[in-house]
Amino acid sequence: MNISSNTEKPIFIQIAEQIEDNIFTGVFKEEEKIPSTNEISTLLNINPHTVLKGMNILVEENIIYKRRGLGMFVKEGAVEQIRQKRKSMFYENYIQTLIKEADKLNMSKEQIVSLIEKGIDELRKE
Amino acid sequence: MNSISVKNVSKRFKNTLALDNISFNIEHGKIHGLLGRNGAGKSTLINIISNRIFADSGDITIDDETVVENNKMHDKIYCMSESNYYPNYKVINIFKWTNEFYDCFDFDKALNISKQFGLNVNKKLKNLSTGYNSIFKLVIALSLNTPYVIFDEPVLGLDANHRELFYKLLIEDYEKNGRTVIIATHLIEEVANLIEDVIIIDKGKLLLQSSIEDLMMEGYTVSGTKQDVEKYCIDENVIGYDEIAGMKIAYVMGYIKDDKLNDRLHISSINLQKLFVKLTDNGGV
Numbered sequence: 001m002n003i004s005s006n007t008e009k010p011i012f013i014q015i016a017e018q019i020e021d022n023i024f025t026g027v028f029k030e031e032e033k034i035p036s037t038n039e040i041s042t043l044l045n046i047n048p049h050t051v052l053k054g055m056n057i058l059v060e061e062n063i064i065y066k067r068r069g070l071g072m073f074v075k076e077g078a079v080e081q082i083r084q085k086r087k088s089m090f091y092e093n094y095i096q097t098l099i100k101e102a103d104k105l106n107m108s109k110e111q112i113v114s115l116i117e118k119g120i121d122e123l124r125k126e
Numbered sequence: 127m128n129s130i131s132v133k134n135v136s137k138r139f140k141n142t143l144a145l146d147n148i149s150f151n152i153e154h155g156k157i158h159g160l161l162g163r164n165g166a167g168k169s170t171l172i173n174i175i176s177n178r179i180f181a182d183s184g185d186i187t188i189d190d191e192t193v194v195e196n197n198k199m200h201d202k203i204y205c206m207s208e209s210n211y212y213p214n215y216k217v218i219n220i221f222k223w224t225n226e227f228y229d230c231f232d233f234d235k236a237l238n239i240s241k242q243f244g245l246n247v248n249k250k251l252k253n254l255s256t257g258y259n260s261i262f263k264l265v266i267a268l269s270l271n272t273p274y275v276i277f278d279e280p281v282l283g284l285d286a287n288h289r290e291l292f293y294k295l296l297i298e299d300y301e302k303n304g305r306t307v308i309i310a311t312h313l314i315e316e317v318a319n320l321i322e323d324v325i326i327i328d329k330g331k332l333l334l335q336s337s338i339e340d341l342m343m344e345g346y347t348v349s350g351t352k353q354d355v356e357k358y359c360i361d362e363n364v365i366g367y368d369e370i371a372g373m374k375i376a377y378v379m380g381y382i383k384d385d386k387l388n389d390r391l392h393i394s395s396i397n398l399q400k401l402f403v404k405l406t407d408n409g410g411v
Contacts, residue, residue, distance in 0.1 A: 010343075011319055037301070038298065042293070042297045042298060044319070045319055045320050047320055047321065048301050
């Protein structure tokens with residue numbers, strides 16, 4: 001995990017995103033324990049309250065849950081849930097940014113579409 | 127109420143007004159940052175809070191009791207400061223006496239932390255290097271379980287590994303014992319994510335007290351051409367400017383005014399250190 005103080009994003013959002021990313025890529029597995037607030041805060045020199053605030057976002061989204069006295073665990077089905085969430089954000093996070101940049105560069109609709117097709121051909125090998 | 131309350135405190139040294147009618151509250155159970163430039167009055171304030179010197183006027187209370195000549199404060203607050211009082215004594219002997227004088231001193235913990243830092247407890251204080259001198263004081267502050275603890279320049283002379291170790295031990299201690307921690311430091315970037323609340327003093331006055339989260343949300347930079355930035359900044363609370371070539375950067379406090387933005391202006395966040403520098407930039411005290 002790597003937290004930056006120089007981005008727009010508040011630290012607790014960065015914490016939530018990085019834990020989520022680690023769950024999605026399988027570093028923290030479903031029904032397994034994630035690091036404690038103490039472990040994360042001492043690793044990154046971040047206030048434990050900030051770390052907890054980040055974790056609580058994921059609790060509210062049903063991605064992790066608290067086992068009393070044991071710590072935070074990844075919920076069963078969390079990976080699928082993150083996948084759905086990211087799919088629904090795909091348009092907002094990637095397509096909109098792409099079109100805005102293309103507009104600045106005065107690119108036509110045909111140019112954009114052809115570049116997307118080129119990307120799919122080159123990057124998707126299967 | 128569980129807190130440190132500073133009310134209308136003033137202190138003068140000969141011709142210098144070190145503290146000028148300063149008032150604020152320090153909430154219990156949080157890590158607070160006390161920031162100020164050299165000569166801002168931080169150490170004077172800390173010394174008054176820990177009853178080492180007296181204020182000319184005003185009151186300081188901890189958990190609603192005065193700190194002045196109050197024996198109960200002995201077990202309430204500990205302040206790690208810059209001065210050394212016993213240069214000719216060995217570290218281990220000072221640990222032993224601290225153990226005699228304080229009920230809340232954890233002797234084994236002191237030995238354990240010394241070991242982690244590689245502090246030779248058989249050395250006399252005057253023979254310790256600058257770094258180990260700080261470490262010696264940190265060990266005592268971390269091993270005394272008072273509800274309030276003040277660290278004055280805790281990492282002075284410490285190498286990067288020892289600084290990391292200190293922050294780690296501090297967080298562990300904070301999580302375990304729920305102490306109220308006040309850190310006075312010039313190394314702002316290092317504590318920026320560690321502290322929850324910040325108090326900035328300048329020329330003996332309180333400049334600002336805020337939660338870090340609010341402060342980070344309120345401060346931002348606007349950059350672009352000189353004309354664009356200057357136009358945006360009309361009626362805004364600008365705390366400073368930088369200029370490089372034709373680009374102007376303004377540091378602004380308040381909310382981002384979307385209706386004044388255009389495509390050429392760039393908004394980004396401001397970090398605590400930059401904010402501090404711009405707020406206190408007046409060519410030195």
